[in-house]
Amino acid sequence: MNLASPPSYPESKDAAEINGIANRIRRDVIRMVHAAGCGHPGGPLGLAEIFATLYFQELRLDPENPDHPLRDRLVLSNGHCCAVLYSSLARRGFFPADSLHTFRKFGSPLQGHPHKGHLPGIEMSTGSLGNGVSVAAGMALAAKMDKLPTRIFAITSDGESQEGQPWEMATAAAHYGLGNLTLLLDWNGIQIDGRTEDVMDPGDIGAKYAAFGWHVQEVDGHDLENLSSALAAAKEETSRPSLLACRTVIGKGVSYMEDVSDFHGMAPNDEQAKLALQELGDPAPEDLNHESPALWNN
């Protein structure tokens, strides 16, 4: 085990493979949330390409050694979207995928919102919006002061941008020139109570970060090429923190969930789950016996 250099990048994958992983994540999300009978399916479905790209292309991680000191780190500041994080970690090899059905169940390390110390690969406990981005920035500051090659990623959202703390963080991250920090904004225009523009219009979030001194790129959060090139540009930018303002569609991939606020925080019923799995090309869409390990390995 080499602790003197960061873990290597994941093996190179083509777009079809990354898309395949995104699809697998979506099927996992549907099964996890349906098995739990509650949770947040919409956001995770909209983040599938972003997480497939981050965990299978961008992040230098070692599932065998999850606390590698030079690993890259990802903080899910919008912690309610943790189904996508758990699925990605499982698929990346941090723990067995057939434990995903325990999501939100009593005694499971797959807590309703990420809880550090319970599950390998979870970098921070999150769930209260606004908090995680500051923690990620603190990690970036630590890496910068120790001149470590570690890069820090955080996922934030348009709803979270209504909090005040991200803007305190944005000021400080720019002030300290945290070029090793990349924030990805899940910008789907939906929050619990409806459309963000109706609830509390956050305006042009990308322009706001740019005004705070950040390197900002607007990205189609479902376009792999677009995501990869923006991540590459963010890596090149080492003097300022970067924001990928990712336009996403909540519920992406499941027809009746797309752009619908109801599925921000509601689990599908049996019929809806079967339909979703069918639309996602699951080989056994009628089988909702999620405790069966075969369903997570098909």
Next chain:
Amino acid sequence: MLGAVGMAPLNYSAPLPLQVATPPSPPDVKKEATRAAYGRALESLGHSREDIVVLDADLSGSTKTAAFGKSFPDRFFNMGVAECNMMGFAAGLALSGKTVFASSFAMFAAGKAWEQIRQSICVPNLNVKIVASHAGITVGEDGASHQMLEDIALMRVLPHMKVVVPADSRQTEAAVEALATTPGPCYMRTSRAATPIMEDAPEFTFGKAFTHRQGKDLAFVACGVEVYQSLLAAEELAKEGIECTVIDCATVNPLDSETICEAAKSCGRLMTVEEHQVTGGLGEAVAATLLENNTLVPMQRHGMKGEFGQTGPAASLLSHYHLDGPGIAEQARLFLGATQ
């Protein structure tokens, strides 16, 4: 008077008389603010501990972290007037192996950033030391908005959080060392006002309460600046034949139940003294431990009784709220009279 310049009178339940004189303090007592000792000890620690990182929220001159910043500019970060974000940064640094000291005024550290302390520091049990100055009414002239009277309650209720309230600068210096070697979240409350240094006091040990004097009639259990004031009260009462024990409860959480219960048993009566709301503070911590240890003695919580502070010199405020030696002695007499 105030009305003559068009100002409404202050609507306090017991406004401070404008003519109140600052009570004199004994001239021969050496004094230093606990925040000054914190600054000195932190800077000293910086030389031996490279993992120490210090954050402040634009108050480094007042919290006294500036000395560390001057000696170790690469390990000191001013986070500006943004305490919530500072706690998040502290968590991120701690997750990266740093031992973080984060300072601001108690009002803004424990008050404004409570949720971040809970979620980002206590839930994941991180190695962050929050050292908050300007606690209590001895903040003085800044008035109610800055006189944090609820921080002990807010901090001691949090799982994993250790709470230390040093009584003088000697204790504070030892406490900084203890905090740096005690894993997990800690909160230390320091004071703005210079307070007497108790040269003869026992050494600070984390988790221990110290017995300054032994009596048989009443046990004072105090923390912070109220330890010295309780000693003054005990001296005054001794002249009247009332013998008091004075316990310095420098670690409020975890509480030294054994020392407190023993004192309660040997004196038969106990009074807590703190410049904090009586609700949720040291007093209630002590009450709970007495009850749970079946040490049922008459007890009174003395402190701020459900009101906010106000502007004035620290000494005047201590006097007004009966939190100076004579005031505590007076409260003690009333308590003893009522429980004869």
